[in-house]
Each structure stands twice: as structure tokens, then as C-alpha cells.
Amino acid sequence: MDVIAFGAFALLVAAWVLLPLRAPAIEHAAQLDEAA
């Protein structure tokens, strides 16, 4: 069980490093522009 627990946490950390952040939705980007 300890191995599964360590493995699960390691997978999450790997995902955060590897996952791209998709560009914000168009309407959200427009709001950000407006705010700026």
C-alpha cells in the first residue's frame, strides 16, 4: 500500500509538470483584455 501511495503522488506531480495549460476560453480572454 505504501508503494501505491507514493506512486499515486508521484504521478500527480509528474502530471503538473507535463500538462500544458490550454489557452483561456475566448470570452474569458476578452474579459481579461477589458480588465487590462
Place this chain on the structure above:
Amino acid sequence: MDVNTGDTAWLLISAALVMLMTPALGFFYGGLVGKKNVLSTLTHSFFILCLISVQWVLWGYSLAFSPDTGAGLIGGLGWIALKGVGFAPNPDYAATVPHQAFMAFQMMFAVITPALITGAFAERVSFKAYVIFALLWSTLVYDPIAHWVWGTGGWLHALGALDFAGGTVVHISSGVSALVAAILIGRRLKTSEPHDATMTILGASLLWFGWFGFNAGSALTAGGLATSAFVVTNTAAAMAGLTWLTVSWIHRGRPSVLGMAAGAVAGLVAITPASGFVDVSGSIIIGLGAGVLCYLGMQLRPRLKVDDALDVWAVHGIGGTWGAIATGLFATVAINSAGADGLFFGNPRQLLTQAIAVGATWLYAAVVTVVIVKVIDVTIGMRVREHEESLGLDASQHGEIAYQLD
């Protein structure tokens, strides 16, 4: 039997922590609804705090915890209005605290459970119907199931089912009933977007805080078992929050903040039955499972076309079921000698016992909720009228609004 002041202080503080969870739930749900239904959603939680606090001392506690009437299904009426529930400990339940302190702690569980259901029928149920539903549901569903699992002589208790703090009693019962109610009541005229995510994050944070009383308080003593329950509760919540956020990131391309809050709550739900029986590695796996399974459950909602408005079934029904089953997998007597080993520690029978408890709770909660909702629907009606729903429940049911923005 002597009263232990340390245990008593811990249990009373825990009762207060659990009390806070019900208004916290109101904030959690309140942020997720549209702005014309905020007050009514908060009221669902606050009202039930008042309602069940009275119901519980009058007859709820007696039905749930007084000596069994013979079949393991329900307690008697010997303790109505707290007759015989005094300040000496009751060794059947908590040997070192006043019986009334144990009663007060249990009262807060009885309060929050029907409040959980309200997320399923938010934004469309009449207040009058809700009042009757809450009273009937608490008496006919919560009290009997609490007796089965926790009452002296309860049949699931006798069978050896493990439920440390309410996976079956609180979360499966409310989650399944929420699904049934959402199906029977029908969809909202128009769904709404969360009107205040900050309110929901605040609610989730306060829920997490209160959950330490819920789970660590269920040790009923201030010692090692309470400490273990505290640690695994925090760990599972954290792991489930991280997992939900990551799954949503993979699925939707961005890490969801509201998802992380919902995930933490799902983790708290899932660890609840296991919190007095599993070690920290078990809690990490339970949190991981909660994050994945509850997220998947939430994706089913649009496909099933069931308007469980705030995903009560996905979080509490699925999370509670996973937690109850996981208890049968990861429980170990190394944590709690009064418990049992699970499958991973050489006792497959415990998994079967947990499955029986889950199945019985699902079935009973679903059937009785169908009857309650149908009876209310044909008598006073469950839903508000269309123009009242369009106007919003804050104005149409309470004549008040949440925000004066002009």
C-alpha cells in the same frame, strides 16, 4: 463509570465543529447556485439546523440509539424528550463522557445529513414541501439507518459492518436520496452558473475544518485514535483535492478551482467511514479514488439528464460508497483493535460485510425517499410554480433577496 474531562471537552468541541459544517454547507451550495436563489439555499441548511435540533431531542435520538425493539431495525421510544439520557456515561456508546454529550455530538450528524440532500433539488423546491420532506426523511430514513449501523442491537452493527463516522449513515443515505429526489422532482426550468465561487471555496474550507470534529470526534476519546482519524482525514481530503484538480486539468485543459474544492469534500466524504480504521497510506489511496470516481460520477449527470443540481449523488453517493467499500479493503486492527482487518490485511469477509451495508443503505434510502417525495408531491406539491421558479426562490419563497447591488 467516571466521566473523563478531557474526553468530554473533546467531544463537546467536536460537536460544535460538526455544527459549523451545516451552515458551511449552505455557503458551499450557496456559491454554486444563481444569485436569485442564494438565500433560499442558505436557508435550507440553517433551517434544518433548527428543525432537526428539536426533532432529535424529542424523538430522533430515541429512535436511533435507545435499546433495540427486537429486530435490529429501530430503537424504541424510551428516550423521547431525552428521558433517561442524563449526565452519567452510557457504556454502550461512550464510556467516559456524559450520555448527553454523546447525544449532542450525534445530533449534529443528524442535522447535516438531510441538509446534504438539498443540493440536489436546489432552485426549484417549495419551502413548505422542503420542511415536510426534511422532517419525514430524518425520522423515516436517517434515524433507522443510524440505528442499524451504530445503535445497540442494530442489525448492521451486529453483522460487523464498519462505519467510523457515517459513510453509510450520512453520505450514502443522503447521496442516494438526492439522486432519487432529483429524478422525481425533475429538471430546473433553466440551469444556472455558480454565482460566487469564493463563497463555495469558503464553504469547502469550513467544511474541512468541521470535518475534524466529524471524524476525529467519532473516536469519542481524546487520544491516539482521534489523532489517527485527524491525520487520515486531512490526508485524504488533500489527496482528493489534488486528484480532482489534476483530472479536471487532463480532461478540460485547465486546473479547476471549484473542482479542487469539490474534490476535497469528496475526499472527506470517502475517508469518513474509514477514518478510524485505516493508516495514512490507505487514506492516500482513498483520497485518490475519491478524486477520480467522484469526478467521473459528476460527468454522468448531463448524460443521464438528471438535474442533481449541485452533484450530491456524485460527491456523497459515490464518495460514500467508495469509502465504505475501501474500509473493507484497507482497514487494519493495527490502527483500531476494536475494528477489523480488511481484504488487504487478510480478511476478505470484511469486504462482503461492507458491501451488504452499502447495498442495504442504497436500497432502503431509495425506496423510502420515493415514498416520501411522492406523498408530498400529490398532497402539497414538491415544486414551486413556474413563475416562482423564474422569479427565484429568494423572492418567491422568502420575500427577501441576497444582494442589494444598486
